[in-house]
Amino acid sequence: MAPSKDERVRHTTRQLALGLLPDLPAISDSILSRIRESMPELGRPEVLEPGRAACEANCTALLYGLVHGATPSDLEPGADVIESTRALVQHGVAHEAVIRTYHLGTSFWSDKWAYVVGQHCADPTLAVAVLNHGVRFLLNWLEVVVARLTAELRDETERLAREGSLARVAFVRQLLDDDVVDIQSAGRRLGYDLTGPHTALVLTQHEPTSHVHLEGVAHELVRGVGTGRPLFVHVDAATMWCWVPTPHPRKARNPPSSVRVGQGEPAKGLAGFRRSHHEAGEALRVARLAGTSADPVTRFGDVELATLCSRDVAAVHHFLESKLGDLLSDTGHARRLAETLRVYYQCNSNARAAAAKIGVHHNTVRYRLERTAALLGHPVNEERLATELALHLAARLQVPLKSPVQDVQ
CATH class of the missing domain: 3.30.70.270 (Reverse transcriptase/Diguanylate cyclase domain)
Known part of the structure; x- marks a missing residue:
């Protein structure tokens, strides 16, 4: 029984792929040269070796996939492919640039496969079928590898970012603490x-x-x-x-x-x-x-x-309660008295100036100051430094509030 068309295509594909095995090193070098011509930024010496390793690993995987009739589910990139690709990221090659190298490599392989098919398949119908079979394989391989490597590249980029961030934090902490620092070198490192x-x-x-x-x-x-x-x-x-x-x-x-x-x-x-x-x-x-x-x-x-005054929070609360007493009450009346006293101090104990600043009659200010003195237990101009400091701290720190006092005005 004569072999079917599919069997002839698979057999021819295998034979052509086997014939390419001795040329693997040269094919890999040619792909690397095409990539470097198209992407000069990858010509750095530190990138050359991982780039060469990635080309060799991928060319070997591709050719052996054609020899053995691999299906898309068999096309997962091997550990050597992943490792060499991660190395490119570690040397600063961007994700997009890495993926572009795979497109360039696939384009080279498509051209190479078309040339080999044209050289060795005399039957035009078989040649077209073998060409299409090989190109479909290459495109399936590209889709699978790019999807897998995109995840690997993202993970590697995030890992490097985390490590870089941790190193940056550690360096800045050292800069904040160390006595001896080369300020010019540190500035260059931090940019x-x-x-x-x-x-x-x-x-x-x-x-x-x-x-x-x-x-x-x-x-x-x-x-x-x-x-x-x-x-x-x-x-x-x-x-x-x-x-x-x-x-x-x-x-x-x-x-x-x-x-x-x-x-x-x-x-x-x-x-x-x-x-x-x-x-x-x-x-x-x-x-x-x-x-x-x-x-x-x-x-x-x-x-x-x-x-300066808030390191010992309990002591601050005690200080405020002892100096302000019922002025700390949570009522509108107590807040008005405290604010009036603050403005009065700001105006150098001038009741008329304080009244103008607050927007009330000066007799209202005097009445409030009398009420304030009653709550403090002494005239408002006695113990002014401590009282004014207490008012300042009370305005900026959350303190326990006392029970409300009677709201007279």
């Missing part, structure tokens, strides 16, 4: 000028379930602070450190509600890089103590006294 003026920001996401891209928020914030090229350090999923090189920063714009920001004061050089970062962290610590009453962006300059 950031450490010799100039810096304003630091610390961002935290205090609602982890909120879907906020913290790095995107950071980019938006630093654009509002200054125009220099910033430094970003992604410390963890909920924390970012930023430095903006500007001597005259603006206050960062408000972030999304799930993000809190501490902003340091501008300072110069490596010492300033460290100090502004420390200040940003301290401002954020005070913002946490203030709870829901904190500004979305807390500048160190606005809370400097609070940072």
Whole structure:
């Protein structure tokens, strides 16, 4: 019985593929040359060896697939293919560039297969069938390999990004702590000028379930602070450190509600890089103590006294209660009295100036000050330093509220 057309196609394909086996090294070298001609960026010496290994592994897999009549389910790339492709990523070759090399290689193989079929198949009908069979095999192989390698490349890229991020965080932590630092070398490594003026920001996401891209928020914030090229350090999923090189920063714009920001004061050089970062962290610590009453962006300059006085939270609460007493009550009346006293101190104890600033009659200010003195247990101008400090801290820190006092006015 004469063999069927399909059997003749498979047999001819196998014979042609077997005939190509001795040419495998030359075919692999030719593909590598075509890729390097089309993609000069891959001509770097460190990329050449993994590129050659990938060509050899893929050419061998392709040819043996044709010899053995492999089906699409048999076309999974082997460990050598995956390993050599991962090596390309490790040497900085982009995902898109790696995939393009596979398209170039498949194009070369299609041309090669068409040439071999034309040279050895005298029967035009059989030649067309064998050509189509080989090309279909090549395209199926390309589809399967690209899908698998896309996943591998994504995993490898993410792994390298994680390792790079961890190394960057570790290096910046060392920069913040070490006494001896080559500031020029460190700046080159970070891509950031450490010799100039810096304003630091610390961002935290205090609602982890909120879907906020913290790095995107950071980019938006630093654009509002200054125009220099910033430094970003992604410390963890909920924390970012930023430095903006500007001597005259603006206050960062408000972030999304799930993000809190501490902003340091501008300072110069490596010492300033460290100090502004420390200040940003301290401002954020005070913002946490203030709870829901904190500004979305807390500048160190606005809370400097609070940072100095709030290390021992229990002692702060005791100090506020002892100095302000019932002025800490959670009533509109107590808040009006406290605000009036704050403005009165700001106006150098001038009741008329305070009344003008608040927008009430000066007799109202005097009445409120009398009520305040009754709550404090002494005239408002006695113990002014401690009382004014207590008012400042109470405005910036969340303190236990006392039972309401009677609202007379």
